[in-house]
Structures are given as structure tokens and as C-alpha cells.
Amino acid sequence: MAVEYKCCEADFFIHILIIVLLVVFAGMMSGLTLGLMSMSLVDLEVLAKSGTPKDRKHAAKILPVVKKQHLLLCTLLICNAAAMEALPIFLDSLVTAWGAILISVTLILLFGEIIPQSVCSRHGLAIGATVAPIVQVLVWICFPVAYPISKLLDFLLGHGHVALFRRAELKTLVNLHGNEAGKGGELTHDETTIIAGALELTEKTAKDAMTPISETFTIDIHAKLDRELMGLILENGHSRMPVYYEHPTNIIGLILVKNLLTIHPEDEVPVKSVTIRRIPRSLAGSES
Template sequence: MAVEYDCCGVEFFEHVAIIVVLVLFAGLMSGLTLGLMSLSLVDLEVLAKSGTPQDRKHAAKILPVVRKQHLLLCTLLICNSAAMEALPIFLDSLVTAWGAILISVTLILLFGEIIPQSVCSRHGLAIGATVAPVVRVLVWICFPVAYPISKLLDYMLGDGHVALFRRAELKTLVKLHGNEAGKGGELTHDETTIIAGALELTEKTARNSMTPLCQTFAIDVNRNLDRILMREILDKGHSRVPVFYEKKTNIIGVILVKNLLSIHPDDEVPVKNVTIRKIPRVTEDMPLYDILNEFQKGHSHMAIVVKKNIYRDRKKIQDLSLDIDVDQKPVDKMVKITKPLHRWKSYPNSQISSRGNRVRRWSRDSAANVLHINDTDLQPFNEYEEAIGIITMEDVIEELLQEEIFDETDVHEDQ
């Protein structure tokens, strides 16, 4: 009798141990299903590259396991279901049928669902990294059953679950991470404003940021640099002054004010005899990012915005630039429209874009961008060309910062 009692006691404790293992195993699978599947590949890649040292280590261990999400999901669910189905079998040998059902439901609900999912939802990264080798083994064990089901899910639902945010969603996400939102974020007001401005910049064009031509200061190429004109230039305080011919909508170039330092007002030097640099032209619907990329090259920090609908064909838009045909004899000099000297490579409708390209540079030297004009050489320019505004690098930066930039010469009233 003693031996039979010992055997029954050993069998009883074996069943209890198996029940405990099954409950813990089912809880682990349930927690991992929530913890690992809630981590998107984008989140893990961000943590692996820019998280804390501990998060980087955890994310690096989890990424290879999570890449095939449907295969991982099928493996975890199969293991969880197997554990829950085996639990009543061992309970039935210890208690009655209704007792086995009651105990199994209680154990699975409390220790197999609620507690594991609560813990893994908060510490899923650390737990997933710890049990990643065990999950790899389970994937290989369940592979014959899980792989066909996962391939079917890939075919029906798609292979990837990359959760990338749109620009509007990113702006909202950035605002929520600001310290002004009251949610514990660390981003300051300036940081959230600049990030939002960078996201909005791709939707804005030259027309949104330009200064209308009626509000700009420009000088006639036929005027003389007398005291009156020099005083006007100094009062405006600009570093660059556009130059027009015949009418203000016919901008032919720009003068750098620093080049006028050596000119005496009493000499009344004609404007056309000083160094006039060619000024690029952009269409009104040209994106600000393309304009910023061209400004970064350093050949010009100012551009003329022209109307798009006044061109008769696409070729005129692509060939819109000034070219100077300078011969050795002064009498042969003239200004005319020919092929472009430095056409911007990001014109609308062009197949070539320089966005994001930081290594491309203009092949001409700075002297090629200078106009050389004689008294009798000025002729009317293309009749289909009409300037409507001026855009500068400062205008683009203001759109990026979403704030006005005031320099020493700006006058503004406090409200």
C-alpha cells in the first residue's frame, strides 16, 4: 500500500507540474503575441538605430524574429492553442469534469491572458529579446504547419505591415511630442515649429513665398548712379537690387550693393556700366525645396518668379534664361535670348530633378553670370516673359522656420 501511495503521489505532482508549465507556456505565448506583434518593423528599426543602448540591443535581437510577421503570428497562436487544449486533459485526471473546466478557464484567463498581456504590453521589448532564442526554436518546430498558413496570409493580406506616417500624421505626432502638449514630450516650441515647416515646405511653391513685384525695389538700367539713386539704395538697406529694362516686369539682372562702394555719386556712372549679374528665373509653381537646392549652390540667393501661363510652349519654359553673346569687337555686343547658360535642372515638367542632390555643381565660373551691356545694345526681351515677384533664400528660410526674419534695416511696430 505504501508503494502504491507513493506512485500515486508522484503521478499527482507530475500532473500538477505539467499543468503549471502549460499555464506558464500559454501565458508566455499570449504575451508574446501582443508584445511582439504590436512592435512594427519601423519602430524596431528606429530603436535599433537611435534608441538607448539597452533598447538597441533588444531591438537587434527581435528584428530577425519579427521580420516574417505572419509566420511568427501562426507559430505563437499554434503553441498557445496547443497548451490551452492540453490543460483540461491533465486537469481531468485530478478533478471532476466540471472542476477541470472551471479551473482551466480560471487559470487560462488569469495567468494565461490577463497577467502576461499586461506585463508584455509594457515590457514587450525586453521580454521578447530574452526569449528570442526560444521563439526561434518554436518557429522551426511549428514550421510544417505554420509556414503554409503564413504564406496564405501573405498572399491574401500582403507580405509587409510597414506602418509609415503621412506628412499630416507626422505633424500631429510631432505636436504631441512637444512640451506644450502636456503629454511629457521633450520637444520645444521652436523644434516642433521647424519640423512642421520642413514637412509643409514640399507642398509650397514659389508663388506662396515670393514678394510681389509691386512691393520690391528695383532700378532702371538706363538711370545714373547719382546722389538721389545712391541714397534710395542705401535707405532700402538691401544687399542686392534688381535691375529692369524699360518696365519693371522686365528684370534683366541684379546688382550687388557692395560693388557700388567704389563708385562716387558725383561721377553719375550709368547703371549699365556697373557689374550686373544675371538672375535666375523660376516658374510660379516651382516647389520651394527645388529652389532651396539651387540657392545652396551659391551662384544666386535671389530669383525672379515668372508667370507660367504666358509661355506658348514647353520649350520656352525649359529654355528660359539669358545668354550673352560677347564678341571681341565692342560694336558686335548685344543682349539676346538664346540657349540657357545655367537652366535650373528642376523646372516643372522636366524629367531631371536635383532634389536631394548635394554634389552637383554648375560648370560655368562666376564670370559667366555677369552681363556686359553697351549703350546701344539693349533690346526688348522675350515678349512672353513677365516677372510677377522676387523670391530670396530668406523667403524660403522663413517658410521653413514659419517665422519672420528681421534684419538690422527692417522696421516693424510692436502690436
């Protein structure tokens, strides 16, 4: 009787241990399904090349596993389903059928779905890098079943595509990373303006970049650089000032404001005595 009692007790603890392992395994597969499959190849390649030293190390471990996305997805789902299906079998030997169903649903929902996915959604990179060797072993174990299904998915849905940003999406992404967006970005206003301007460059024409002549501040070539005019030039804030002859639309050149530093307003030097540079011109409709 004592031997039989010890055997029953040993079987009880073995079943409890198996149940705990199945719940942990199912939770790990569920969390990895969310954590690994939510990372695009572009994100991982960016982290592998320009992330922090720790992120580079983690991304380098995950990339070989994630490259075949459908094979990885099938492997994780097969392992998760196998663990969840096996759990009621071991519970049924300890409690009644209704108890087994209730306990298995509770354990799977709480410890196999909610908690693992919450953790992996926040720390998926680190966790994925840690268990990457285990996942590779599971891929080989499930390969006979997972590979045909993954090839079918490749045929029906196409291979895992690289999700590159379009020009407008990239511009919005840059704006969100600006420190003015209030989302913790490190880019300054000037940096976001320069990057956004470079992205828009191919869509802009010379006309879009020009300022209407009616809104420009121009200087008459016959004017004198007295205190009033010098004050207007400084107030305008530009590094170059267009110079016109007779009427404002007849622009003949420009002067560099830095060349006026040696001129005293009291001398009232004529504008025509200052070096006037040729202004770049764009001739619309001209033929080469």
C-alpha cells in the same frame, strides 16, 4: 500499500507541475502574441539605429524573429492553443469534469491572458528580446504546420508591409512630440516649427510664403533715420526693411537693420545714404 500511495502522490505532484508549466507556457505565448505582433518593423528599425543602447540591443534580437510576421503569428497561436487544449486533460485526472473546465478557464483567463498581455504590452521589447531564442526554437518545431499556413496568409493578405507614415501623419507625430503638447516630448516649439515647415515645403508656392505688401513695414527712401523711425524699425523686429520710392508698392531694395547700429538718431541720416541692397524677385509666368 505504502508504495502505491507514494506513486499516487508522485503522480499528483507531477500533474500539478505540468499544469503550472502549461499555464505559464500559454501565458507566455499569449503575451508574446500581443507584445511582438504589436511592434512594426519600422519601430524596431528606428530603435535598432537610434534608440538607447539597451533598446538597440533588444531591437536587434527581435528583428530576425519578427521579420516573417505570419510565420511568427502562426507559431505563437499554435503553441498557445496546444497548451490550452492540454490543460483540461491533466486537470481531469485530478478533479471532476466540471471542476476541470472551471479551473482551466480561470487559470487561462487570469494567468494565461490578462496578466501576460498586460505585462507584455508595457515591457514587450525587453521580454521579447529575452525569449527570442526560445521563440526561434518554437518556430522550427512548429514549422511543418505553421509554414504552410503562413504562406497561405501571405498569398491572401500579402507579406508583412512596412507601415511608413504619410506626410500629414509625420507632421502630426512631430507636433505630438513637441514639449508644448504636454505628452513628455523633448522637441521645442522652434524645432517642431522648422520640421513642420520642411514637411510642407513641397506643397507651398512662392505666393503662400509671401506677405501682402499692405501688411509690410516699408521705409521711404527720402525718410530720415531719426529717433522716431529708428524706434519703429526696432519695434518691428525684422532683420531687413524694404525701401520704396514715391509709393509703397514701388519697392526698390532693402536695408539690413544691423547696418544701422553705427548710425546715431541725432544725425538724422537719410535712408538713401545707407547701403540699399537689391531685393530678390520672383517673376510669375516668366519663361526661361
